[in-house]
Amino acid sequence: MSDHIDGPRQIGDPSADLTDLFAFTSPENPSRTVLAANVFPTCGRDAMFSNAITHSIVVRRAKVSGMGDATKFETSDPEVRFSVRFDALERNGANQRPIQRGTCTFPDGQTLPLVVNDERGASTPDGTFRVFAGLRSDPFILAWIVSAMKPFQNLLLHDNVLCIVIEFDTRRVLDPDRGSLFGVIAETVPLTRLGEFVGSQPPRIDWVGRPEQTNVRLNCPFLGDVDDLRDLWNQQTPFAIADELRPLFLQRLRDSLAAYDMHDGRQDWTPAGLAANANMFLDDYMLFDVTKPITDGSHLEIEKSTLNGKAYETGGGRTVDADVIDVLLTWIVNRDREPLRGGTTKATKPGTKTFPYFATPNLELQQVAESIDLDATADKVWELIGQFGGDWHPLIANIKLIGNGVGQLRVIETVDGKQIIERLDAVDNSTRSYRYMNISGIPASDYTGTLEVKPNGAGSTVEWRAQYLGNGQGDLIVRTIVSTLFKTGLGSLKSRFGAGK
Amino acid sequence: MILAPERDSADRPITDGEIAIINLESARKRSWCRFLEDPTRDEVAGTVVEHEQLTLQFVGDVFALDRVELLAAQLVRAEVTSARATLIRAQIASMAHRFSETRQYLTQAEIGGAPIADVDRLRLNVDQACGSNLNNVLDARRRIANENHGLEDFVALGSLLADLQDFAAADRAYKEALLAYQDVWPFPVAGVCFQLGMLWGELAPEPDFSAATQWYRRAIAVLPMYAKARVHLAEIYSSDGNLNDAEALLRPIVALGDPEVDWRLADVLAAQGKFEESEARMRAAHSGFESLLERHLLAFADHGAEFYAGSGNDCSRALQLARINADNRPTRRALKQAHNIATSADDAAVAVELASVVIKR
Numbered sequence: 001m002s003d004h005i006d007g008p009r010q011i012g013d014p015s016a017d018l019t020d021l022f023a024f025t026s027p028e029n030p031s032r033t034v035l036a037a038n039v040f041p042t043c044g045r046d047a048m049f050s051n052a053i054t055h056s057i058v059v060r061r062a063k064v065s066g067m068g069d070a071t072k073f074e075t076s077d078p079e080v081r082f083s084v085r086f087d088a089l090e091r092n093g094a095n096q097r098p099i100q101r102g103t104c105t106f107p108d109g110q111t112l113p114l115v116v117n118d119e120r121g122a123s124t125p126d127g128t129f130r131v132f133a134g135l136r137s138d139p140f141i142l143a144w145i146v147s148a149m150k151p152f153q154n155l156l157l158h159d160n161v162l163c164i165v166i167e168f169d170t171r172r173v174l175d176p177d178r179g180s181l182f183g184v185i186a187e188t189v190p191l192t193r194l195g196e197f198v199g200s201q202p203p204r205i206d207w208v209g210r211p212e213q214t215n216v217r218l219n220c221p222f223l224g225d226v227d228d229l230r231d232l233w234n235q236q237t238p239f240a241i242a243d244e245l246r247p248l249f250l251q252r253l254r255d256s257l258a259a260y261d262m263h264d265g266r267q268d269w270t271p272a273g274l275a276a277n278a279n280m281f282l283d284d285y286m287l288f289d290v291t292k293p294i295t296d297g298s299h300l301e302i303e304k305s306t307l308n309g310k311a312y313e314t315g316g317g318r319t320v321d322a323d324v325i326d327v328l329l330t331w332i333v334n335r336d337r338e339p340l341r342g343g344t345t346k347a348t349k350p351g352t353k354t355f356p357y358f359a360t361p362n363l364e365l366q367q368v369a370e371s372i373d374l375d376a377t378a379d380k381v382w383e384l385i386g387q388f389g390g391d392w393h394p395l396i397a398n399i400k401l402i403g404n405g406v407g408q409l410r411v412i413e414t415v416d417g418k419q420i421i422e423r424l425d426a427v428d429n430s431t432r433s434y435r436y437m438n439i440s441g442i443p444a445s446d447y448t449g450t451l452e453v454k455p456n457g458a459g460s461t462v463e464w465r466a467q468y469l470g471n472g473q474g475d476l477i478v479r480t481i482v483s484t485l486f487k488t489g490l491g492s493l494k495s496r497f498g499a500g501k
Numbered sequence: 502m503i504l505a506p507e508r509d510s511a512d513r514p515i516t517d518g519e520i521a522i523i524n525l526e527s528a529r530k531r532s533w534c535r536f537l538e539d540p541t542r543d544e545v546a547g548t549v550v551e552h553e554q555l556t557l558q559f560v561g562d563v564f565a566l567d568r569v570e571l572l573a574a575q576l577v578r579a580e581v582t583s584a585r586a587t588l589i590r591a592q593i594a595s596m597a598h599r600f601s602e603t604r605q606y607l608t609q610a611e612i613g614g615a616p617i618a619d620v621d622r623l624r625l626n627v628d629q630a631c632g633s634n635l636n637n638v639l640d641a642r643r644r645i646a647n648e649n650h651g652l653e654d655f656v657a658l659g660s661l662l663a664d665l666q667d668f669a670a671a672d673r674a675y676k677e678a679l680l681a682y683q684d685v686w687p688f689p690v691a692g693v694c695f696q697l698g699m700l701w702g703e704l705a706p707e708p709d710f711s712a713a714t715q716w717y718r719r720a721i722a723v724l725p726m727y728a729k730a731r732v733h734l735a736e737i738y739s740s741d742g743n744l745n746d747a748e749a750l751l752r753p754i755v756a757l758g759d760p761e762v763d764w765r766l767a768d769v770l771a772a773q774g775k776f777e778e779s780e781a782r783m784r785a786a787h788s789g790f791e792s793l794l795e796r797h798l799l800a801f802a803d804h805g806a807e808f809y810a811g812s813g814n815d816c817s818r819a820l821q822l823a824r825i826n827a828d829n830r831p832t833r834r835a836l837k838q839a840h841n842i843a844t845s846a847d848d849a850a851v852a853v854e855l856a857s858v859v860i861k862r
Contacts, residue, residue, distance in 0.1 A: 013686035015516065015524055042535065042548075044527030050516040052685040088517040098523070159531070190685050191514040202513075203683050402792045403763075403785040407756050411792060421567055423758065440567035443575065445533035469534045478537075 015040045015050040016188045016205040019161050020140055021057070023184050023288040023317040026167055027353040033170045033290055034357060035059070035082065036320075037186035037208070038138070038161040045363050045469075047135060047162055048100050049086035049116060053188050053205070055164055056083045059174070060239060062183040062287060068309035069272040071280050073287065075183045075239055080107045080173065082166050084133060085191070086116065104131045104166065107173065121165070121356055129168045132356035136163040137349040139320045139358060143342025144329070147221035149263055151343040158348055158362045158470065165356040170290050180292075181302070183285030185209045185238040207238050209284035210300070211324045217281055217332075218249070220256035222263065239285060246282065253278035260332040268335040276307055277332070288317030296321045304331060320351025320358055366444075366475055369465040370486040373500025374493055378460035381497060382432040382453045385462070388424045393489045409439070422449070444468035444478045459500040462490055515687045518724040525555055525688075536572065540579035543586045546572060550592050557596065559688050561728025561757050566797050569593045584613030591623055598799040600627050600830060629661055632832035639665070646674070652682045652689050659696060664832060668705050672697065687723045694720035695730045702737060704834075710737050721750075728754045732765055739765070744773050760789025761804060768812055787813065794822070802826035803835060806842060816846035 019038045026032035035057045040047055049055070059080040066072035083105045089098035100116040106129055114122040117134035124130075138159040145152050170176060187207035208214075214230045229252055236242060241249065257278055261269045269277065280303055287302045288294060289312070298314035299322040305312040318324060323345045330340045349359035374381055384392055389401035389410050398413040406427065412420040420441030425448070427434040433452035438444070447468040454461045464486045468478065516524075529552035535545045549572055557565035573593045576586050591606035604627060611620045628638050642658040659674030678693050694716045702713025717734035720727050731750045738747035751766040767782035790808050793801045803826040809819035823839035 013516065013684050014528060015520075016685060040524070040528075042528065042531050043524065044529075044531035046527040047524050048520045050685055051520060052514040052516045089519055089523075098519070100520075158534070190683075205684065400792070402788045403758070404781055407758060408785075409758060409792070421564065439564040440571045443537050443571070445530045445537065469530060 013050065013205065014043065015047065015162065016053050016190075017041060018186055018188055018206045018208045019138070020211060021184065021186045021208045021286055021318070022320060023182075023286055024294045024319040025170075025290070025315065025317075026355075027357065028355060031170055032167050033174065034165060034167045035184060036163060036165045036358065038136075038163050039188065040162045041138070042156070042159045043135070043162060044160065045135070045361065047160070048089065048098070049102065049133065049162055051086050051088050052191055054083050054085055054191060055186070055188055056081055057164070057166060057184060057186045058082075058238065059182050059184045060285070061179050062181045062285070063179060064181070064306055064312075067306050069276040069307075071276045071303075071307045073183065073280070073283055073303075073306075075283075075285065079239075082106060084114075084131070084164050084166075086133070102133055104129070104133075106168075119356070127169070128172050129166065130355065131167075132163070132165040134163060134356075135160050135361040136356070136358035137161075137347070137360065137362050139347045139349075139351055141323050141342065141345065141347045142325060143344045144325060146216060146325075146329075149329075149333075151341065153343050154347065156348070160361040163356070163358050165358065167355065174290055176290050181287060181289045183209070183239070183283075183287055185285050187238060203235050204237075206234050207236075209238065210281070210286050210303075211318070212328055213281065213284045216325075216328065217256050218252055220252075220259050222259040223252075223255055226252075226255075241282065241284075250278055250282050253281050257281075257332055260329070261335075263333050266334070268333070268337055273307070273335070280307060286316075286318060289315040291315070294319060296323075297327075298322075299324050299327050300331060304336065321347065364470055365467045366470045366479070367465065367467045368479055368482045368486065369463065370483065370490055371461055371463040372490040372494055373456055373459060373461050375459045375498035375500050377458075378432055378453045378455045381460050381462060381493065382429075384496075385451065385453070385493070386429065386432060386434070388427070388434060388436070392492070393485075394492045395485060395488050410436075412441070438468075442468075442478065442481060444482075456500060461500070462493060464490060513682070513685075513690075515685045515690055515723065518687050518691070518726070521687045521724070522560065522726055525552065525560070528552060529556060533568075536575070540575045541581050543576075543581055543583050543589060546576060546581070546586065546589050550589055550596075554592075554596060555688060558729075559691065559724060559727055561732075561754060561759050561762075563757070563759050563793060566597055566800060569596060582613075584610050584615035587613055588615045588619055588623070595623060595627060595630075596800070597797050598630070598802075598829060600631050600799075603627050626657075629657070629664070630832075631830040632664070632835075635661070635665065646677075650681050652678045652693070654678075655681060656689075656693055656696065659693075659700075663696075663700055663704050664834065666706075666833075668700060671700055675700070691720045691724035691727050691730070694723060695727065695733075698730065698733060702733065710741075713737060726754065728757055728759060728762065732761055735765055735769070739769050739772065744769050748773070758789065760786045760793060761808070763789055764808055764812060783812065798825065799829050802829065803838060806838060810842045810845065816842065820846050820848060 017039060019041045022036040024034050026034050037057050060075035062073050062075045065074045084102055086100055086102040089100055091098050102114050102116060104112045104114060110124060112122050112124055112129060112131055114131050114133055121130050121132035138156050138161045140156050142155045143152055185207055188205045190202040192202060214233055218229050218233055257274055261267060292315035294315035294317040296319050298316055299318045301314045302312040302316035326340060326342055330336055333340060348362060351357050352359055388408060389399055391399050395415050396412050397415045400411045402409040406424055408424050410422050418441060421439040422436045423439055425435045425437050433450060435450045438447035445468060447466060449466040452463045466482050532545060532548045532552050536549050550569055553565040553569045556562045573590050587606050587610040591603045591610060594602040594606060607620050607624050625638055625641055628634050639661055642661050646654040646658045655674045655678035659671045662671035662674055675693050675697050682689060698713045698716035698720060701709040714737055717730045720730035731754055735747040735750040747769045751762055754762050763782045763786035767779045767786055770779035770782060790805050794805050802822045806819045806823035806826060809815040819842045823842045827835040827839040
């Protein structure tokens with residue numbers, strides 16, 4: 001939600017959709033800064049980066065040029081740009097998982113090759129830069145139904161994102177002696193095609209500064225039937241919103257912030273304060289100060305203190321575990337009068353203290369396994385149950401086979417009138433086993449089953465296993481369905497062949 | 502921006518097709534997990550349907566229809582009755598070509614307060630698919646394309662113009678679609694290339710197989726596992742006697758379980774003299790079509806009719822299916838198919854009846 005799926009165009013290519021941007025001091029080494037950007041919300045377990053996009057994180061030196069109701073931050077050249085591109089996939093063998101490589105280009109033009117999902121990341125020879133790119137658990141906490149301002153469970157529970165982490169020596173790269181406050185954004189831009197005319201840079205797909213500029217502030221649910229400005233916003237040039245469009249965006253921010261302020265029926269913002277807040281949010285880059293502490297609670301402190309007419313005390317920025325939506329809603333609804341808390345303050349997995357700082361992806365598979373010992377040889381049992389279309393299970397009213405061999409389907413009608421469709425993926429008569437995939441009928445994703453008969457003394461053992469992607473609270477239902485199916489089937493074999501001795 | 506002649510989005514940098522398919526599959530599985538975790542979240546249900554539509558269209562996974570039916574059943578079981586959920590059920594009915602049911606859901610969704618733009622968009626699609634109110638649909642398509650300049654708007658317009666047999670205008674609309682595209686997702690680009698292949702290879706009264714071949718090849722270059730494009734290109738190769746290339750196109754997609762692939766491969770194998778495997782493939786095609794027709798009659802009636810009128814070798818079944826299709830969506834194309842099958846089945850009475858309807862349209 002932070003910037004997840006923040007406009008029709010992002011939905012057109014989910015791997016270009018920036019979800020979040022982070023800026024914090026390395027928990028491993030306080031002399032180093034970490035910048036990170038995530039793309040591809042709810043990307044699942046196997047996602048890869050687009051090879052047609054340049055993913056960039058861009059930093060500019062910033063300064064406070066006004067306080068209180070005259071709050072203003074200004075940024076200046078030169079920009080410090082980190083760009084990462086990825087290649088098409090490589091395969092070492094037909095059944096091997098594909099490998100994706102990429103290249104990070106640093107502000108000084110130096111490049112660093114990297115391999116996606118390599119936990120150690122890649123480092124430049126002098127150790128100045130270290131980069132990771134790959135699948136991680138989404139650290140964002142969306143524990144609100146924002147349209148109703150209702151606390152809820154984390155709607156992004158168990159989600160993964162594609163994550164780019166760039167860590168560097170703060171002093172060497174940012175030279176904080178010349179000013180320690182910075183603004184940072186991330187952007188995704190299509191590659192320019194070969195032979196393209198100069199100046200015909202393709203339009204930016206997405207960019208993100210502070211969290212929730214698009215989904216909360218520009219797309220306020222309380223404003224009713226107004227135009228969706230998110231695509232227009234995403235096509236603006238970061239640090240340089242088009243002059244002719246600034247009034248449009250500013251008015252939307254004012255309207256939106258006023259609506260949030262009055263959500264609890266109490267006006268906490270003066271008109272001047274509201275206007276100053278809107279002006280501040282219009283210049284959308286995340287502020288961080290590398291000489292001050294950046295903590296889980298320091299997000300937006302630079303902006304808030306400045307709007308309150310005080311010198312800021314923290315490094316602002318955003319850590320992996322910062323609960324940014326609670327921080328934002330509290331600020332815009334009641335100006336920090338009392339904390340607003342969503343349904344939880346914890347992400348699926350917390351960030352880590354070691355590189356790459358973002359938790360491992362959520363890949364857990366649910367498993368159901370049942371077995372039974374029978375008083376019959378493995379061959380005899382296999383003769384009955386080894387046929388993919390075998391009609392031996394008491395809960396199956398009818399079974400129909402379509403096609404032959406691997407790839408064939410069985411369409412099962414259960415005794416309670418449900419239909420299950422499964423596809424044979426592999427069969428091995430020498431080990432008396434077959435593997436199949438559920439196409440439909442079992443309410444689980446990526447469901448694979450295996451049936452195997454093993455010799456056991458003079459008798460045999462039948463093992464029936466299934467694995468599928470977890471569905472949270474739906475797991476119990478699936479587990480009950482599958483377990484019942486397996487136990488009843490195996491129980492019928494005991495009646496037929498007798499229990500193993 | 503000035504574009505060089507003949508340049509369009511098909512040669513713009515776009516995400517590699519293999520990555521896009523992996524990402525679609527990964528996101529599809531994840532969206533199912535999220536839906537099954539809480540079927541009352543209708544926005545997640547909508548995402549699942551979008552993923553399944555793409556999977557059906559571009560991966561050729563015909564089981565996508567079975568899965569969305571499961572989703573519709575889950576929505577009913579979870580008593581999700583929001584206007585959005587009703588709209589999702591309309592989308593699912595439309596995917597399965599159950600257009601009367603789709604219209605009923607759309608009316609319910611409209612009464613329930615679904616966004617009128619979403620209702621209108623789907624209603625327009627249904628009108629177009631059924632050949633109803635085509636003049637109004639054409640006006641609407643032109644207006645939307647002129648207003649939005651989006652790829653999908655030009656594609657819908659092109660498809661309608663092709664239905665109305667204005668092939669040159671359809672060609673222009675599809676090329677406008679490619680020019681309008683600014684993104685990097687390969688599916689829309691591959692889809693337009695495929696439509697252009699269909700336009701010149703199958704819809705035009707005097708097919709230009711050379712142009713069709715080029716467009717199908719481009720679709721496959723963008724999305725290597727684009728099953729429909731492979732099948733259609735294989736047909737052209739096969740009719741040219743280029744059997745090895747046709748076989749090479751079809752072999753990698755046999756595992757999808759689409760009976761049309763089995764059928765086309767069976768024909769290629771028979772032409773190569775590989776009769777035993779050809780017969781096995783034809784049996785798989787036969788049982789595959791019957792299974793699909795049993796589960797999703799309206800969605801596959803036209804494909805089934807084509808199969809039985811061809812190598813499936815059952816004219817009466819072909820005519821039965823073609824009539825079911827023409828009754829469901831009496832487009833010029835559906836009626837023409839039914840008329841041709843009736844003629845070859847020597848069913849003069851039906852052929853005359855259908856011919857009169859085709860002429861009226």
